[in-house]
Amino acid sequence: MSSPFDQVLIQSDVEQLEQADLSLLETLDHVLNRGLVIAGEITISVADIDLIFLGLNVLLSSVETANEVIKKRG
Amino acid sequence: MSDLAYYVYCIVESAATAELPGDSLPPAIEHGATLEWVATQDLAALTSQVSLVSYSEESLNHHLSDPSWIAERAMRHETIAEFVAKRVAVVPLRFGTIFLERAGIEQMLSDKREELRAILERVRGREEWAVNVICDQSMLMSSITSVSPVLRDLTERAAQASPGQSYLIQKKIDALRVDEARDALNRIIDEVEQTLAAKSDDAKRLRMLKVETTEYGEMKAKFAFLVKKSEFDQFSDAAERLAREHQSAGVGLEFGGPWPAYNFTGLKKDEFSV
Numbered sequence: 001m002s003s004p005f006d007q008v009l010i011q012s013d014v015e016q017l018e019q020a021d022l023s024l025l026e027t028l029d030h031v032l033n034r035g036l037v038i039a040g041e042i043t044i045s046v047a048d049i050d051l052i053f054l055g056l057n058v059l060l061s062s063v064e065t066a067n068e069v070i071k072k073r074g
Numbered sequence: 075m076s077d078l079a080y081y082v083y084c085i086v087e088s089a090a091t092a093e094l095p096g097d098s099l100p101p102a103i104e105h106g107a108t109l110e111w112v113a114t115q116d117l118a119a120l121t122s123q124v125s126l127v128s129y130s131e132e133s134l135n136h137h138l139s140d141p142s143w144i145a146e147r148a149m150r151h152e153t154i155a156e157f158v159a160k161r162v163a164v165v166p167l168r169f170g171t172i173f174l175e176r177a178g179i180e181q182m183l184s185d186k187r188e189e190l191r192a193i194l195e196r197v198r199g200r201e202e203w204a205v206n207v208i209c210d211q212s213m214l215m216s217s218i219t220s221v222s223p224v225l226r227d228l229t230e231r232a233a234q235a236s237p238g239q240s241y242l243i244q245k246k247i248d249a250l251r252v253d254e255a256r257d258a259l260n261r262i263i264d265e266v267e268q269t270l271a272a273k274s275d276d277a278k279r280l281r282m283l284k285v286e287t288t289e290y291g292e293m294k295a296k297f298a299f300l301v302k303k304s305e306f307d308q309f310s311d312a313a314e315r316l317a318r319e320h321q322s323a324g325v326g327l328e329f330g331g332p333w334p335a336y337n338f339t340g341l342k343k344d345e346f347s348v
Contacts, residue, residue, distance in 0.1 A: 024145070026204065026330055031148040031155075034336035035168035036193070038182060040082065042131050042172040 079129055080112070080121045080173045083154050083166075084334070085183070085190055088118045090162035100153045104128070109154070112176055114183045117190055120158065121179065129172050144169075159334035163198040165190055166334040193339050200275060201306070201332035203299050205313060207263050210291035211255070213324025218254045225250060262325050263295045266316055273309040274299040278337050290326050298337035 081103055086094075091111045099109045102122035111118045127133060137143045148169050155166040173179045183190070219225050225247060232243040271277035280296040301309045310329075317327040 024149075027152050028145060028148050030333055030336045031152045031169045032144070033168075034339075035155075035166045036085075036339035037168050038082070038171050038186070040171040040182075041174045041178055042079065042129065042134060042170075 077126045078123045079126050080176060080179060081124045081129065082171045082173060082179060083109075083120045083122075083151055084158055085117055085119050085165040085167070085194075086158060086162050087194060088113045088116050091118045093161055094158060100157050101150060102154075103147050103150045112179045112183075114180055114187075117183045117187060119179050119183060120154065121173075124172065134170065134172075155334045155336075159201070159332075163194045164334055165193045165197070165339055166336050167339075168336075196276075197300065197335040197338060199304070200300050200302050200335065202335045202337055203274075203301050203306075203309065203332060204328075204330035205266065205270060205297045205299065206293050206328040206330070207266055207295040207297075208290045208292065208326040208328055209259055209294045210324035210326070213291075214255050214259060215251055215324075217323040218251055218258060222250075222254055225254065258323065259294060259325065262320050262323070266295070266327065267297060269312055269316060270297070270299050270309065273305070273312045274301045276300040276338055280337065290328070291324070293328075294325075298333075300335060300338045 083103075091113065094111075096109050096111065099120075102109050104122070104124055107122040107124065109120055109122050112121050113119075128137065151169050155164065158164045159166070173182070219229065228243055228247050228250070232240045232247065235243055267277060267279065276299070278298045280298055282293060282296055299309070313327060313329060320326075
C-alpha cells in the first residue's frame with residue numbers, strides 16, 4: 001500500500017535532515033508557520049498555512065505509526 | 075509574460091554573499107534550478123526560479139492540499155535557510171514567498187530596508203532554540219498527592235471514614251488533584267519561561283495547533299528563545315537545571331536547535347513605540 005508520503009520519505013534531502021536529527025514536524029512548523037512574512041506577488045494566506053500544517057500533522061503521525069510497525073516487524 | 079517566477083528563501087547583507095557563492099549552496103526548492111542572489115546596495119535575497127505552472131496562485135492553492143508536495147519543499151527551504159544561518163546573519167522568510175520579476179525583489183529590499191536591517195542586527199551572532207515542556211500526567215498527579223498537605227490530610231481521612239463517606243472524600247480528592255496538578259504545571263511553565271528568558275535576548279511562547287504527544291508525555295507549552303552563540307553554555311546549563319529539578323514531578327523539557335531565527339523576525343514590542 002502506498003501513501004502520498006512514501007514519495008517524501010525516499011527523498012534524499014529528507015533523509016539528510018533525519019540524519020541531522022531534526023524533527024520533521026518541528027521543521028515544518030518553523031518553515032510554514034514562522035519566518036518573516038513578506039507580501040510577494042504570490043503568497044500563501046495565514047489561514048491556508050494552518051490548514052496545511054494540520055494536514056501535515058495528521059499525515060506525519062500516521063507515518064510515525066507506520067515506521068514503528070515496520071521497525072517491530074524488522 | 076515569462077512562465078518563471080522567483081522563490082525567495084531568506085535575506086542577508088550584500089557583503090555576506092561573498093562567503094556564500096551560489097554553487098556552494100544546497101539544492102534549490104525545485105530540481106534543476108540554481109540558487110541566485112538578488113542584491114541591492116546593502117541587502118541580498120537568496121532566490122531560485124520556479125515555474126508558474128507549479129507556483130501560480132492557482133497551482134499553489136491546488137498543491138496546498140497535497141502534504142507530501144509541501145513537506146518536501148519545506149524541507150529544502152529549511153536546509154537552505156539553515157546552511158546560510160550557520161555562516162552569516164540571516165532573515166529567514168516563511169515558505170512560499172514568490173515574486174514574478176527580479177525587479178519586484180529589488181523593490182522589496184529597498185522598501186523594507188530599515189526593517190530588514192533591524193532584524194539582521196537583532197539576530198546577528200544569535201541562534202533560536204526551541205524548548206518544549208512535556209508532562210507525564212500520571213507522574214505529575216502522584217507527585218501532587220505526596221507534596222500537598224490538603225491532599226495528604228484528605229487521604230488519611232478517607233482511610234478512616236465509613237465506605238460511604240470515604241467514597242465522597244475520594245471524589246473530592248480526585249477533583250482537587252486535577253486542580254493542583256494544573257496549578258503546579260502552570261507554575262513550572264512560568265518558571266521555565268522566566269528563567270530561560272533571563273538567559274536569552276528574546277523569548278516567545280508559541281501556540282500549539284493541537285495536542286502533541288511525544289514518547290515522554292503530552293506537550294504542554296512551546297517556547298522559542300533567541301540566544302547569543304557566546305552565551306549558549308549559560309542558557310543550556312540553566313535549561314538542564316530546570317529539567318533535573320522538575321523531573322520527579324513528571325515534567326520534562328525537550329530542546330531543539332539551533333534554528334535560523336524564524337520566530338524573531340517580527341519587530342520587538344518596544345521597537346513599535348515611537
